[in-house]
Amino acid sequence: MTQNLDHPVSLRDYSILALIFLLWGLNYIAIKIGVSEFPVWTALAIRFTIIFLLLAPFVRYPKGQFRSLLTISLVLIPGHFGLLFWSIQHTASVGAISVIIQLGPAFSVLLAWIFFKDVPGIKRISGLTLGFIGVVILFYEPTFFDSMDALLAGLASAFFMGFYTILIRGKSQISPLAIICWSSALGIPFSLTLALLLEPSIIVSMEAASLNGWLGVTYAAIASSIIGHGSWAWMLRQHSISFLAPLTLSVPVIAVFATVMVFDEPFTLHMAFAGLIVLAGIGLITVSKAYK
Template identity: 30%
Template sequence: MTQLQPRLGPRDLIVAAVMNLMWGLNIIAVKMAVTEVQPFTAAFLRQAIVLAVCIGWLRIVPGKMRALLGLGLLTGGLFFLVINLSLVVATNVSALAIAGQLGVPFSMLLAVLVLKERIRVYRIVGVALSLLGVGILVFDPAVQHELAGIALTALSSAIWAFSSLIQRSLKGVPVLTIYGWIGLVGTLVLAPAALVFEPQGFAALPHIPLKSFGWVAFSAIGSTLIGHGSMSWLLQRHPVASVTPLTLASPVLSVAFASWFFATPLTWIMILGGVIALTGVAIITIRSARAGESRA
């Protein structure tokens, strides 16, 4: 077994920077994809690309198939139905990037309720700050018309949180095998949804413009495979407590990139809510990583 190294070298930091860049830019790619293609059709195409790339690693994993199929249904199917709809109904994508951080406290709460994990005061404060930060957005007049998008983003975060519990049981399964099953199940779930609700968009897939295909491909390959593949590579070389804090740059980049690309304003209420929410996420992320290391 390879000895994990707490110290991160220059190559590790470059990989972490690429990972955060892919995740930070992904919100632009998804918003553009659901604008130029239709939301369910774009989600189907994304999962089809993931499946095409990972199909060589698709295999039966004894004792893990129930978890893999459940993860595929939630992460590959339902999550993208909801998150793509949230981006269709929203114009201020930066607000959704902030609301998307609810996945971290939701995961923590589910771990307590379902897995009976014990958390101490620091992570309780982190959960409270995360919820407070997103809640502040509701009082911003600039995002009052984004409440439907924020609500859908919160729902997608809950789905992501359930998925994270399932993923805990898949330790040791190669990441490309996991994403092969996510791609397969997601494709099977999303194809009927796109065919029923977006028949014209689905039928137009063979004629999709290269630029529109590029947005979807970036999301599938850049965010899903390169981003999560980089995370997996780092976790194979370094302790969780060293790697997990590296992910905290991605939500900041998402908010900044979305505001710049779509020219949407960052009001002082959004900045306040974002800082509070991200502080809570940072506390939960770092303390959870340390707790996991102490149990290892």
């Protein structure tokens, strides 16, 4: 029997959700601080190591799932995380990247249509169209021309996040924390190899980094990944996705205001207008329940 998750939401659950979205919104600042002092792959290697060391004693390895975990890791690590960290490192418009990443759910709808024949309804198609129109408008913001590569990398990162959502569909035999833990374990040698091949000495980078740089990478590992994603996985078992998914649209709002205050980023009407269009499109997708 299917469990009905559409029930009243307690103040405790609203408080947990608010904490999750706050942690995720501030994560963009943490990543920016981290990659300003560490090269991208060095930062990711440190991040994955912290996650693995903290979770491995408590999370069992899911036997017989190596191929699935390897595929998930390849999509998450060079795809989503690698491109996300690189895009944030190469732009001053961190708030814009946080908005573009919200296209991840749109890509998951497209990929579900292709791979699982989940035909989206008119609301989802309209939402996809609206979201991509917003991204096009965002790309034509004059102040973003110097960071076009970063915006494209952010868009690709959102695609891989959508792809990740498709990969974990039906993987109920692997717990969310196990995915976080063991995909991080697989990501350590991958990140270290790329760091050794493409970046300055890891030891030198670690010695040169300030406390703020270390705190940025540590925050991304503990606050965003372990606490944020771990709590989110628990909430997904308490409430329906149709209720939870639209609430994630608060994340880029938090990120934009936080980056404006911390990094003194310019906040133009053009960016606000484009961001609202993107969020409206993704909101239309997430609140739509029908596939027919």
